[in-house]
Amino acid sequence: MSARVMxxxxxTLGALALSLLAILPVPASxxxxxxxxxxxxxxxxxxxxxxxPVIAMEFAFAGGSTQxxxxxxxxxxxxxxxxxxxxxxxxSKAFRERMERRAIDISFSDSREYLRGSLRTLKENRxxxxxxxxxxxxxxxxxxxxxxxxxxxxxxxxxxxxTSPNDIASRRFFEAAYGDHPYAWPPMGTxxxxxxxxxxxxxxxxxxxxxxxxxxxxxVGDIDAASLREQLDRIFxxxxxxxxxxxxxxxxxxxxxxxxxxxxxxxxxxxIFGAPGIMRADPDFMTAFVLNHILAGGMTSxxxxxxxxxRGLVYGISETLVWFxxxxxxxxxxxxxxxxxxxxxxxxxxxxxxxxxxxPTQRELDEAKAYLKGSQMLSLDTSSKIATALLQYQIDKLxxxxxxxxxxxxxxxxxxxxxxxxxxLWDQKFLTVAxxxxxxxxxxxxxx
Amino acid sequence: MxxxxxxxxxxxxxxALLPGSATSSAAQAQVVQRPASFTLxxxxxxxxxxxxxTPVVTHMIWYKVGSADxxxxxxxxxxxxxxLMFKGTEKFPAGQFSKTVIRIGGQENAFTYYDYTGYYQRVxxxxxxxxxxxxxxxxxxxxxxxxxxxxxxxxxxxEYNMRVANSPDAQLTEQIMAxxxxxxxxxxxxxxxxxxxxxxxxxxxxxxYKRFYAPNNAILVxxxxxxxxxxxxxxxxxxxxxxxxxxxxxxxxxxxxxxxxxxxxxxxxxxxxxxxxLRxxxxxPSAVTAPAEESAALEVLANVLxxxxxxYLYRALVVDRxxxxxTSAWYMGSALDATQFAVSAVPxxxxxxxxxxxxxxxxxxxxxxxxxxxxxxxxxxxxIVSEAIYARDNQSTMARWxxxxxxxxxxxxxxxxxxxxxxxxxxxxxxxxxxxxxxxxRSVTGYLIKDTAKREDKRS
Numbered sequence: 001m002s003a004r005v006m007x008x009x010x011x012t013l014g015a016l017a018l019s020l021l022a023i024l025p026v027p028a029s030x031x032x033x034x035x036x037x038x039x040x041x042x043x044x045x046x047x048x049x050x051x052x053p054v055i056a057m058e059f060a061f062a063g064g065s066t067q068x069x070x071x072x073x074x075x076x077x078x079x080x081x082x083x084x085x086x087x088x089x090x091x092s093k094a095f096r097e098r099m100e101r102r103a104i105d106i107s108f109s110d111s112r113e114y115l116r117g118s119l120r121t122l123k124e125n126r127x128x129x130x131x132x133x134x135x136x137x138x139x140x141x142x143x144x145x146x147x148x149x150x151x152x153x154x155x156x157x158x159x160x161x162x163t164s165p166n167d168i169a170s171r172r173f174f175e176a177a178y179g180d181h182p183y184a185w186p187p188m189g190t191x192x193x194x195x196x197x198x199x200x201x202x203x204x205x206x207x208x209x210x211x212x213x214x215x216x217x218x219x220v221g222d223i224d225a226a227s228l229r230e231q232l233d234r235i236f237x238x239x240x241x242x243x244x245x246x247x248x249x250x251x252x253x254x255x256x257x258x259x260x261x262x263x264x265x266x267x268x269x270x271x272i273f274g275a276p277g278i279m280r281a282d283p284d285f286m287t288a289f290v291l292n293h294i295l296a297g298g299m300t301s302x303x304x305x306x307x308x309x310x311r312g313l314v315y316g317i318s319e320t321l322v323w324f325x326x327x328x329x330x331x332x333x334x335x336x337x338x339x340x341x342x343x344x345x346x347x348x349x350x351x352x353x354x355x356x357x358x359x360p361t362q363r364e365l366d367e368a369k370a371y372l373k374g375s376q377m378l379s380l381d382t383s384s385k386i387a388t389a390l391l392q393y394q395i396d397k398l399x400x401x402x403x404x405x406x407x408x409x410x411x412x413x414x415x416x417x418x419x420x421x422x423x424x425l426w427d428q429k430f431l432t433v434a435x436x437x438x439x440x441x442x443x444x445x446x447x448x
Numbered sequence: 449m450x451x452x453x454x455x456x457x458x459x460x461x462x463x464a465l466l467p468g469s470a471t472s473s474a475a476q477a478q479v480v481q482r483p484a485s486f487t488l489x490x491x492x493x494x495x496x497x498x499x500x501x502t503p504v505v506t507h508m509i510w511y512k513v514g515s516a517d518x519x520x521x522x523x524x525x526x527x528x529x530x531x532l533m534f535k536g537t538e539k540f541p542a543g544q545f546s547k548t549v550i551r552i553g554g555q556e557n558a559f560t561y562y563d564y565t566g567y568y569q570r571v572x573x574x575x576x577x578x579x580x581x582x583x584x585x586x587x588x589x590x591x592x593x594x595x596x597x598x599x600x601x602x603x604x605x606x607e608y609n610m611r612v613a614n615s616p617d618a619q620l621t622e623q624i625m626a627x628x629x630x631x632x633x634x635x636x637x638x639x640x641x642x643x644x645x646x647x648x649x650x651x652x653x654x655x656x657y658k659r660f661y662a663p664n665n666a667i668l669v670x671x672x673x674x675x676x677x678x679x680x681x682x683x684x685x686x687x688x689x690x691x692x693x694x695x696x697x698x699x700x701x702x703x704x705x706x707x708x709x710x711x712x713x714x715x716x717x718x719x720x721x722x723x724x725x726l727r728x729x730x731x732x733p734s735a736v737t738a739p740a741e742e743s744a745a746l747e748v749l750a751n752v753l754x755x756x757x758x759x760y761l762y763r764a765l766v767v768d769r770x771x772x773x774x775t776s777a778w779y780m781g782s783a784l785d786a787t788q789f790a791v792s793a794v795p796x797x798x799x800x801x802x803x804x805x806x807x808x809x810x811x812x813x814x815x816x817x818x819x820x821x822x823x824x825x826x827x828x829x830x831x832i833v834s835e836a837i838y839a840r841d842n843q844s845t846m847a848r849w850x851x852x853x854x855x856x857x858x859x860x861x862x863x864x865x866x867x868x869x870x871x872x873x874x875x876x877x878x879x880x881x882x883x884x885x886x887x888x889x890r891s892v893t894g895y896l897i898k899d900t901a902k903r904e905d906k907r908s
Contacts (some may be wrong), residue, residue, distance in 0.1 A: 049501065051500075051501050052837065052840045052841045053837065054837065054838060054840075054841050056841075092757065093757075093763075093767070096757045096758055097758055097827070100756050100758055100827050100831060101826075101827045101830065102830065102834075103830055103831045103834030103835070103838075120838065122834060122837060145767075149766065149767070149770075152773045153773050153774060156723050156773045156774070156794055159722040159723045160722055160723045162722050163720040163721070163722050165614065265719065265720070266613075266614050266720070267609050267614060268606065268609035268610055268613060268614045297550075299550065299556070300543070300546055300547050300550045308603055309599070310599065312598070312599030312600060312601070312602030312603050312606075313602070314603070314606050315603055315604075315606040315607040315609075315610055316610070335609070335610055335614075336606055336609075337605075337606065337609055367547075367550070370551050370553065371550050371551060371552075371553050372553070373553060374552050374553015374554070374572060375553035375554070375555070377502050377503065377572070378504055378553060378554065378570055378571070378572070380502065381499075381501065381672075381842070381843060382841045382842045383841050384841070
């Protein structure tokens with residue numbers, strides 16, 4: 001079904017999609033988050049809310065594409081595509097019929113470091129939904145029929161991506177920044193690697209990664225703590241206690257001296273630019289977060305004004321903070337027609353250099369802080385948005401009280417901090433990847 | 449950051465168009481609260497959808513004008529104006545509205561489609577009055593300078609490059625729509641034809657604005673933590689001061705399609721295509737032009753054929769015969785005039801379009817002859833109706849559903865009763881819908897293929 005192809009496609013946005021996580025604000029129902037620990041020791045964060053008879057659950061296993069077998073990228077992605085394609089006694093058809101008959105949504109996705117799951121059900125179908133989820137994580141079947149069907153879908157997406165400037169740019173950026181490190185491995189794999197993935201690869205990955213120890217769970221909706229406590233053991237209790245994870249070494253993104261130009265005959269050139277960023281646990285993280293809003297946060301930001309509003313060079317321009325457990329990036333993207341690509345890159349780099357040198361103004365800082373505080377509850381008005389945020393806080397080890405602390409962290413950012421961190425963040429060379437018609441001789445020096 | 453809804457996005461809205469009630473066991477409960485609705489003296493209709501979980505409001509103004517209301521030769525004007533609506537008024541110069549929204553932690557954006565143009569903000573509830581003052585002012589107070597208009601036209605051209613020029617798939621959609629509509633302006637792309645976008649100017653935009661932007665041609669939807677009386681009081685003081693424009697006709701009349709008589713095909717060949725695909729659009733009645741039960745039957749039919757891995761197309765083409773990688777179907781019910789029903793498939797490598805089309809034709813013929821199995825019918829109805837409950841979890845989705853449906857001419861009654869209409873659909877009605885409307889003579893089939901010819905050899 002096309003939804004799967006779309007899902008697979010979304011996954012490959014990789015860093016760009018992941019970077020959206022950087023702007024998660026916190027729920028207004030902050031004070032109502034309960035820590036629920038099951039008898040078997042599985043922890044979940046819960047916001048109980050019966051306004052709408054719906055339950056949303058988000059969870060993540062440590063793993064993701066960095067745990068793919070060396071030389072065989074795409075296993076984690078394929079597992080994600082197959083966990084909801086048959087489990088226990090139910091083949092794919094039967095499993096999906098049980099879901100669809102009650103409008104239950106269960107889906108899986110993978111990123112570089114996590115294999116994530118998502119469940120949505122009406123309250124009245126709760127038991128059936130959790131039972132199907134239990135089967136999918138503890139007894140996936142990996143039937144040949146399903147494997148070949150999903151493999152064909154992934155290959156089809158990879159074929160499409162092979163001429164998509166955005167996908168090419170993203171892949172090339174990660175290759176240039178991370179070389180042989182697992183962060184450079186394409187999460188969806190390659191035509192060759194996906195062609196060679198076996199049922200044993202999928203089973204072995206599942207056995208190594210789907211375990212209780214590093215499992216994170218967030219639940220929002222019409223369910224109480226006692227019921228959830230029981231359900232957690234029912235769903236996840238049969239999993240092995242510990243995952244067998246290969247350590248992923250910390251790494252700093254490389255910035256090669258030359259711009260990466262990829263020739264592709266498309267009317268609009270896609271540009272991705274980035275550099276080493278600031279880790280989530282770094283004391284300067286919140287300052288960087290506020291600063292990034294000033295440079296690139298929406299319709300009043302410097303980049304939006306200078307590149308789009310004043311010069312009409314582009315439709316969209318973004319720059320965000322991206323972080324993994326062992327590396328971090330500032331990562332931006334934009335697109336323009338070929339003959340304006342250099343102008344766009346130059347204007348963008350000038351703005352980055354300007355904020356690196358001068359820092360923001362007091363007024364900009366005040367306004368950014370006001371925005372970040374005010375927007376806190378805004379993005380958390382739905383069950384699944386809140387669940388996704390709570391999961392991310394767990395992944396980032398921010399503590400269950402983060403919600404109460406977050407605005408004071410924003411408030412504490414001073415102009416002196418901001419100027420210092422602006423230098424740290426942006427006074428460095430950037431790696432730029434441009435995919436489009438030839439805009440300049442390959443190998444011309446990158447500007448910083 | 450303004451944008452127009454991509455068709456794909458709209459489909460999702462349309463697929464689950466209207467809110468409703470619970471599934472099977474909850475089927476009897478009326479879980480949809482009817483929203484408050486009232487009309488100001490100047491003709492502005494206001495709808496208030498309560499959601500008190502979070503102290504946030506979503507404020508959306510919908511104008512009953514879209515790309516299908518453009519004068520021929522000025523395609524893209526509705527969307528271009530949408531961009532220019534962010535350029536300031538006499539009272540609030542450029543940037544002040546956006547700055548205010550951002551300062552209070554809000555979000556904003558806008559969208560254009562064939563039948564409507566909308567602007568929205570999401571803000572903490574106590575800032576609603578501020579927003580309404582800005583948005584009401586922008587209804588008639590726009591001032592435009594060439595130095596703002598011309599760079600913005602370049603921005604729109606870059607949007608065109610991103611959405612269309614860089615996407616062979618989007619170009620195929622444009623070609624299919626142009627071939628499907630022989631007479632109706634739905635055949636023109638929302639973003640416009642490039643050569644016409646390039647010529648749009650300040651005067652065009654202002655003339656279009658004066659012609660269509662007025663309280664009696666708009667619907668305000670406010671969803672979130674707010675009471676109807678509060679909205680009414682604030683609206684009287686803001687939107688209420690805008691004068692009605694009597695020249696705007698109450699009925700929106702566009703040239704209508706003749707009865708289609710011939711199947712058409714279009715082929716888009718592009719060197720960038722690595723994955724061929726096929727799509728067929730049928731010209732069918734919308735929720736506005738069809739009797740309600742027929743529109744509900746078309747919605748059910750689309751889901752039976754193309755939603756999920758138990759849909760008939762997926763089971764036949766992907767699972768059983770294994771000739772396709774994926775399949776889908778959708779019905780764009782929310783439209784003022786005759787609309788589209790689409791089926792699509794991505795063939796497996798080595799499988800020709802003829803096999804795929806044969807497979808699709810057989811599935812459709814079977815439904816047109818035998819209808820739908822009881823189990824399948826029940827499953828599909830449950831899914832459509834459940835979508836409505838899930839939607840209640842998201843105030844923006846609710847605001848979009850009501851705004852989109854009301855703007856094309858549906859009533860609140862029709863929206864609230866939609867789940868009942870879906871529940872009432874019978875196998876015979878689905879069969880009849882397939883027989884009547886999925887007639888190849890009503891269709892355009894589009895093929896996306898790789899252009900392998902060298903440019904100089906193209907004529908051979």
